[in-house]
Amino acid sequence: MDLAFLSSTMLTLIAAIPMTLALFALSVSLGGMLALVVVWMRVGGNPVLAAIAKGYIFVFRGSPLLIQMFLIFYGLAQFSVIRYGPLWPLLREPFVCAVLSLALCTAGYSAEIFRGGIRAVSAKDIEAARSIGMSGPLLVRRILAPIAFRHALPAYSTEIVLMMKSTALASLVTVWEVTGVAQRLIHQTYRTMEVFLCAALIYLALNFIVLQALGLLEHRLSRHLRPVPGGR
Amino acid sequence: MTAQPRLSIRDIRKSFGTLEVLKGISLDARDGDVISLLGASGSGKSTFLRCINLLETPTSGRVFVDGEEIRMLQKNGKTVPASQKQVDHIRSELGMVFQSFNLWSHMTVLENVIEGPVHVLKRPKAECIAEAEALLEKVGIADKRHVYPAHMSGGQQQRAAIARALAMKPKVMLFDEPTSALDPELVGEVLRVMRALAEEGMTMLVVTHEMGFARNVSNRVVFMREGLIESSGSPEEMFGSVASPAFRQFIGHYGN
Numbered sequence: 001m002d003l004a005f006l007s008s009t010m011l012t013l014i015a016a017i018p019m020t021l022a023l024f025a026l027s028v029s030l031g032g033m034l035a036l037v038v039v040w041m042r043v044g045g046n047p048v049l050a051a052i053a054k055g056y057i058f059v060f061r062g063s064p065l066l067i068q069m070f071l072i073f074y075g076l077a078q079f080s081v082i083r084y085g086p087l088w089p090l091l092r093e094p095f096v097c098a099v100l101s102l103a104l105c106t107a108g109y110s111a112e113i114f115r116g117g118i119r120a121v122s123a124k125d126i127e128a129a130r131s132i133g134m135s136g137p138l139l140v141r142r143i144l145a146p147i148a149f150r151h152a153l154p155a156y157s158t159e160i161v162l163m164m165k166s167t168a169l170a171s172l173v174t175v176w177e178v179t180g181v182a183q184r185l186i187h188q189t190y191r192t193m194e195v196f197l198c199a200a201l202i203y204l205a206l207n208f209i210v211l212q213a214l215g216l217l218e219h220r221l222s223r224h225l226r227p228v229p230g231g232r
Numbered sequence: 233m234t235a236q237p238r239l240s241i242r243d244i245r246k247s248f249g250t251l252e253v254l255k256g257i258s259l260d261a262r263d264g265d266v267i268s269l270l271g272a273s274g275s276g277k278s279t280f281l282r283c284i285n286l287l288e289t290p291t292s293g294r295v296f297v298d299g300e301e302i303r304m305l306q307k308n309g310k311t312v313p314a315s316q317k318q319v320d321h322i323r324s325e326l327g328m329v330f331q332s333f334n335l336w337s338h339m340t341v342l343e344n345v346i347e348g349p350v351h352v353l354k355r356p357k358a359e360c361i362a363e364a365e366a367l368l369e370k371v372g373i374a375d376k377r378h379v380y381p382a383h384m385s386g387g388q389q390q391r392a393a394i395a396r397a398l399a400m401k402p403k404v405m406l407f408d409e410p411t412s413a414l415d416p417e418l419v420g421e422v423l424r425v426m427r428a429l430a431e432e433g434m435t436m437l438v439v440t441h442e443m444g445f446a447r448n449v450s451n452r453v454v455f456m457r458e459g460l461i462e463s464s465g466s467p468e469e470m471f472g473s474v475a476s477p478a479f480r481q482f483i484g485h486y487g488n
Contacts, residue, residue, distance in 0.1 A: 127287055128334035132348035132400055133324030135316050142351050147338060224338050224380035 002194070009185060009198045016181040017202065023095070023167040023177055024206075027102035028160055034103060035110035042115055053111065060108030066169050069101040073173040098170035102163065109159050117152030118144065150221050157214040161207050168203075178202050236299050237262050238435045239326075239404050244283050244293035246276075253279050254290070255459040261404060264433040268446035271456035272482060277439045278331075280456070281408050284437070285326045286319050297322050298403055324352055327397030331409040333389040335381040341368065341392045342377040348400045360399070367395040371425050387418030391425055398429075405429065407438040423449075443486050447471050455479045 042053035060068065076082050076091055090096050121144055129143040171180030182199040186192050239261040246254040253276045261267055269277045282288040284295055286302065291311055295302045302322055303314035313319045335344050345364040349355050368374045371391040373384075381389050390410055397405060407426065411419040423442060427449050430436060440446060446453050447467045454464040455476070463476040470479060 124330065124332060124334040125336055128328075128330065128336065128396075130287060131285060131323055131326075131328035131330075131334075132396070133320040133322075133352045134348075135320050138351060142347065143336060147336070150338060221338070224340075224382060227383075 005189075005191065006194055006198065009191075009195055010201075012185060013178050013181055013195075013198050013202055016176060016178045017206070019095075019175065020164075020167050020177040020202075020206070023098055023102065023170055023175065024164050026099045027106060027167070028163050030099065031103035031106035031163070032110060034107035035114055038107055038111035039114040039118070042111060043118055057108045057111055060105050061112070065101065065105045065166060066172065068105055069098060069169055069173055072101045072104075073097040094170070094174045098167075098173055098175045102166060102170070105166075106159060106163050109162075110156065113152050113155045113159060114148065116155065117148035117150075120151040121147045153214070153218050153221065157211070157218070160214065161210060164207050164210060165203060235263060237296070238265070238298060239284070239437070240296040240299075241284060242294040242296075244280065244290045244295070246279055246283055246288060247291050253459055254283065256293075257456075257459075257461055259454065259461070261435050261437060263435055265452060266430045266434075266436045266450040267438065267452045267454055268450040269437065269439045269454050269456060270441070270443075270446060270479075270482065271462075275456040276459045277456045278408050281406050281437060281439050284406060285323050285328055286313060287328075289313070295322075297325055320352075324348070324400055325403045327400055327402035327405040329390070329393050329397055329405065329407045329410045332413050333381070333386070333393045335389055335393055335396070337381050340378050340380055341373065341384070341395075344381070344392060345396045345399045348396065353400065364395070364399055367398050368392070370428075371395050372421070385418055386414045387421045390414065390418075390422045394422075394425055394429075404435045404437065407436065407440065409439050409441065411440065411442055441486065443483060455482065457482075 038053050038056055041049040042057070044050070073094060076097070082088060082091060091100075125143055125147055126139070129139045134142065167177055168179035170177055171183055174180070176184075178199055182195050185195045189195070237260040239259075241257065241259045244254055244257045245252065257276075257280055259267070269281065271277045279288055283290040283293075286295075289311060290304075294304075300322070303318060304311050305314045306312075335341075336347070339347065342361065342364055345367060346357065346360040349360040349363070350357050365374060365377060368377050371394055373388050373391050373395075376384055376388060376392070381392065384392070394410075410426065411422050414422065419442070423445055426436070426438070426445070430449050436450075438445065438450065450467060452464065453467050453470040455462045455470065455478070457478055462478050463470070465474075469475070471483070475483075
C-alpha cells in the first residue's frame with residue numbers, strides 16, 4: 001500500500017470538498033423551497049395548478065438526472081432568448097447549471113415526500129385548529145406544517161443523502177467537486193482503485209455527518225412519541 | 233326574555249348528497265344555559281353541533297352568536313361562508329371539545345392550551361401561560377403541563393382539551409360526546425369538570441349519552457330524532473311522566 005500516494009490523494013480530494021458542499025447546500029435549500037411551492041400547487045385545490053405540479057413532478061422524477069443536467073448545461077445555449085438574455089452570464093456557468101438541475105430534480109422528489117407528510121396529518125388535528133379560529137397561513141404554519149414535516153422527515157432524510165451523492169454528477173458538466181477531481185487524478189496517475197476509494201470515503205464521511213444531524217433533528221422532533229423519562 | 237340569546241340557531245338544514253341529516257333545527261341558548269342534546273346515533277346531533285361552528289357547512293339556516301349572524305352566501309349552488317375572517321372570529325368565541333380529544337400530539341399540554349390565545353388572539357405569551365396554568369389547575373392536571381398527550385390517560389387528555397377550549401375565553405362551549413371515547417372509570421373526572429363549568433354559569437351545548445349529566449346538570453334537554461328535535465324541555469319534564477313516548481323508549485335503552 002502506497003501510503004504517501006493515498007494521503008496526497010486524500011489531501012487533493014479534501015480540497016474539493018467545499019465545492020461538493022456548495023453544490024449540496026445550494027441545491028438542497030433551493031430544491032426544498034421549490035418543493036414547497038410545487039406541493040402547495042399540488043394540494044392547494046386549484047385544478048390547473050395541481051395539473052402543472054403533477055406534470056412537473058412527473059418530468060423531473062421520471063427522467064434521469066444526468067440527462068436533465070446535460071439538457072440544462074448543453075441545451076440552454078441553443079435558445080437565443082436565454083443566450084442573449086440577462087441571465088446568460090449566470091446560466092453559462094457549469095456550477096450554476098449543476099445547482100439548477102440538482103435543485104429542480106430534488107424539488108420533484110421532495111414535493112412528493114412533503115405531500116405524503118401532509119396527507120398523514122390527521123383531520124382531527126386540523127379540526128382542532130379550525131375550532132379555535134385558525135385558518136389559512138396561520139393554520140399551515142402552526143399546525144399543518146410542523147406535523148407534516150415530522151411525518152416527512154425520515155423519507156426526506158433519504159432524499160438529502162441521495163442529493164449528497166448526486167452532486168457527483170456535476171463532474172460531468174466540468175464542475176471540480178470531489179468526483180471531478182478524482183477523475184482528473186485518475187487520468188494523471190491511472191490509479192483508479194485508490195483514488196475512487198478515497199473519494200468514496202469522503203462521501204461516506206460527509207453523509208455520516210449529515211445523517212447524524214438529521215437523526216438528531218428527528219430525535220428532537222419526536223419527543224412526544226417516546227416513553228416518559230422517569231415518569232415526569 | 234331580556235338579554236338576547238348567547239347562541240341562536242334558526243332552521244338549520246344539512247344534506248350530505250341526497251341524504252338529509254338535519255331537517256330544520258332551531259335552538260336558542262341563553263346565558264348560563266346548559267343544554268343536553270340526546271338522541272340515537274344517526275339522529276344528527278353531532279352534525280348539528282358541528283354546524284354551529286361551521287366545521288360542517290349547513291345547507292341552509294342561520295346561526296347567531298351573541299346577536300352576530302354568520303354571513304353565508306350562495307356560490308355555484310352551494311352555501312359557503314361569506315367571510316373566512318368572520319368564521320375564524322366566531323369559532324374563537326365558541327369552545328369545542330371533541331369526542332377523541334384532538335389534542336396536538338407534538339405539543340405538551342401547556343403548549344396545546346396557549347396555542348390559541350398566543351397565535352389566534354395574539355396575546356402576550358407570559359400572560360397566556362399564567363392563565364393556562366390556572367386553567368390546568370382548575371381541571372386538575374396542573375402537574376401534567378409539560379407532558380405530551382400520548383403520555384396521559386384519556387380522561388386527562390379530555391380535561392386538557394377542555395382547558396384548551398376555555399383558554400380562548402369562549403362565550404359558549406360545545407361538547408361533542410366528550411365522554412364517549414373514555415373508559416368507564418375515567419368518565420367521572422371529565423363530567424366533574426363539566427359540572428363545575430356549568431355551576432360557574434358557562435353556556436354549554438352538550439351532545440352526550442350520559443343520562444345522569446342530562447338529568448342532573450343541564451337545565452334543558454333536547455331529544456333529536458331523524459334530523460329533527462322530537463321533544464325538548466326541562467330535565468324534570470323530560471325525565472318525568474310527561475315525556476314523549478319516543479324519548480321514553482330512547483332512555484329505556486340506557487337502563488334509566
